[in-house]
Amino acid sequence: MSRLRPQQRKTLATRARVFVVVPLALLVGVLFRAQVLRSSDWLLQSEENRLRSLVVPAPRGIIRDRAGRVLADNIPGYSVAIVPDQPDSMLSTLRRLREHLVLSGERLEDVTRQIQGRPPRPVLVSVDAPFDAVAALEERRSGFPRLLIQSRPKRRYPARELGAHVLGYVGEINEAELESGDFEGAEPGWIVGRSGIEATYESMLQGKPGTRYVEVDARGRIVGPFGGVSGVAEEPGTDIDLNLDLDLMEWIHHIFPEGMKGSVVALDVETGGVLALYSAPSFDPNVFAGVVSRAEWSRLVNDSESPLYHRAVMGRYPPGSAWKLATAAIALELGVVAPGDRMSTPCQGSFVYGNRIARCWKPEGHGSLDLAGAIQHSCNVYFYQLGLRIGLERLLEFGNRMGFGDQCGIDLPREAGGNFPEGVGYWQRRYDYEPLEGEVLSLAIGQGPNDQTPLKMAQFLVAIARDGSAPAPTLYGGAPAREGWWLDIPPEHLASIREGIHRVTQPGGTAHLSSLEHFDLLGKTSTAESGGGRPAHAWFIGMAGLRGGPPEIVVVALVEFGGSGSEVAAPLVAKAADYYLRGVHGIPRDTIQTLREYLVVGRNTAWAAFRPAG
């Protein structure tokens, strides 16, 4: 540097040092700010970068019957989801997914809409992917960087059609349900109970989903579990043991007339527990375990047989003569009749009230009857007069107090209440006329504006079978006993009603052929007009227990358009009760149960001789 003077060179070198050191110091300052002062912010961001929380679905609680037989459990299934990214790349993943996964048009629309909403969490494409599709996708894992395949418990109903109405079914939570707030902590993709026990005890069965942290790379590929933050283990839902007896359900299904519609309800007299709740026709709830296609759904909904309809708790039918027991109970409670009383007008086939002639079903008449006899013969003329003694207003009042205008309060969703006038205003409101006292004639024999569910009739009969109190029927064995309503009738008066229905299965009674060898069967037939010229609905409401002992089980059978109650419904009740009680009392079961069957196969029927009630 000969041309620069040494002093000048020194000045330049000093300046150069400043030019070099100052920018480097500036960088150090920026680094100090980022790495020391604000490090924790950036650290947090780097954790967020690489961590994704995954929701681990909890297996739903298992549902069992009273003997521990599984009614609903879980089997491994797989869900396929797309991890959030740019909507375009998510959609392209979705497009390629369709080569391996069959997706319905509506599902595709739904998923596409979710993706376009830039979701913060993985979008579920399928909550129930078939195993071979999952295997094919796993094989091509590297080609699907945004794919999230998780094992996910899937609901199974081993009892198939038998449990369908009671258990209900599950489905993926929908947007309306998500917004409703009914499902605490629910997130898209949750499987929730839609009907039956699955819906009633949703919060118990659901369990708590866990959280798992996984490490992802920049392309959203899951690298592996994250060691640093422990997730939250999922908590399986609570198991539920039902009062239901699956064996009994199977037996009822076996004996129920093929191709007929209707229902059978069996209640435990002591607890009000539901032993059987059968509705025909039924459906296989396993089709709801995954994602139900709209087509599958509409097939079930539009089926002319209405298999989804739970006839035992939703079907309302005119009770007919079976309701005469309610008339009798009301009269006894009011004290307007004593069991031994006979009506002033003996039955001669008809009854004249004002300018109206009301007929008995037996044209030649029943003559003079006491209460038990009137029940045994189902004498209309006796009950017309009993109704008049009660009076319309009181009949309605007591009928409502016994819950005939209401639900039983069974632990199932969407139970139908009975159709029963809430008071005399009913006629005014519905038909715009003052009801005449004569309306009571129809109501007293179970006709007129009165429709009841099989379950309601069974609950009523439980009150007759015990001390007059009728607890709410319950399916869940662990449910606290809930008080229903009660009849304020002395025990001996209740016994006289039972005496009446006991005679029904005695020699000379309409259901004698349904009587049983080992058990007392008490019951009331009813052949209720269905209208429209179709066959009547066949009812039998009955109770049974050891000979001479208290009733242990109440069974109600209703066969839609089944015709005669004594021929179609009574054998169903008898055989169901016999099957159950033989099991309870350790008597070997047999398919030959009723007197009619004994006679057909030629067995000894000495036991069927008349026996007064114990």
Add this chain to the structure above:
Amino acid sequence: MKARPAWFSEAGFTATILVLSLLGVAMIFSAGVLEVPSQITEGLWLRQGVFLGAGIVGLLVVSRLSPRMFEWVAMPAYVLSVGVLAVTLVVGSGTGTAEGVKSFLSIGGFRFQPAEAAKIATVLALALLLARREDPPRYLRDLLTPAALVVVPLALVLLQPDLGTALAFVGIFFAIIFWAGTPWPLVLFAASPGVALILAYSARVWSVYIVLLAIGLYLYRFRLYLVESVSVILGNVAAGAIAQPLWNSLAEYQRNRLLVFLDPGLDPRDAGWQLIQSKVAVGSGGLLGKGFTAGTQKRLAFIPEQHTDFIFSVLGEEFGFIGTVLLLALFGFLFLRMIRMAETARTPFAGMFIFGILGIWFTHVFINVGMTIGVVPITGIPLPFISYGGSFLLMSWLAAATVVAVANADP
């Protein structure tokens, strides 16, 4: 013949670049340690090691060459490298570029190679040109030839387009004219059109700047020809005028890079991604870092180009503030050594040459580190001795060898 080899007498200098290079190999090794193994980055540290070996051999050989020889080859080397640059432009033009930042790598060594050599050749030529002057440049016209010498390769590199390398040529020019003793107002006037180009984003700011420039020229009027003052003003006006068309002519990714520099959240998925992720990596390193090869941002491949242009983020994440300061201290020491070598050099050519190389390296270090932590826009420029890149490493070592060779030259 001296008793000691040249590289030994500059032991501090050579030891520093050796430490830097070894650190680089280590960082490239770490950059290859990913959760999802990538065949692209896995064995790169070995290749870098091989090039380092070649660089060391190059240093041993080149540093023994006669200092005079560099002056002889300066002009032929310059002409040759500019020619190769031009040819590259034609041959390389057929190569399709990938989208975004990656386009820089896709052509790889082939595109970098001529530019790297051209940088050294330009330093040689410029150093020779200014060393031959009797006096320091006194007028702007004295800077015309040197500027032309730089503008030719710079323009060729810009056409590639490679903004980062082009900026290195700017660094060369200002470093050398600085050491040539050019008065500082002259340096500022020479730089003023570049400033005008940047300030043109706002007409108001640009107007204020032009007024200040005019005042500066007026105060300095006795040292300049009128035509020069007018040229400076015209140059600034022209720069302001072409700013908008130039902006429009940029590729979208280039524009986005500049925009996300101002606001990374503007496009967090694409252009802003790299900046955000590298800031997260460096920031999350904290004081002590996450440990060698343990950087999570790196392991999960959040930072594109983490073995090349963004290797500083790996270092920052894994060695923390201690590591980054140590690295900057090494570079600082290197640069101060070079200033000292230039100060004590006995030929004007040596000083100029050393400053030219200093200009390259300093530009690279400042822009590279700066862009990694969001102080300057992302321009795609490697960190000398650290970033992966065989030709760049080799050329840096050869430049170092030349520095050592000329530093001890007798007049």
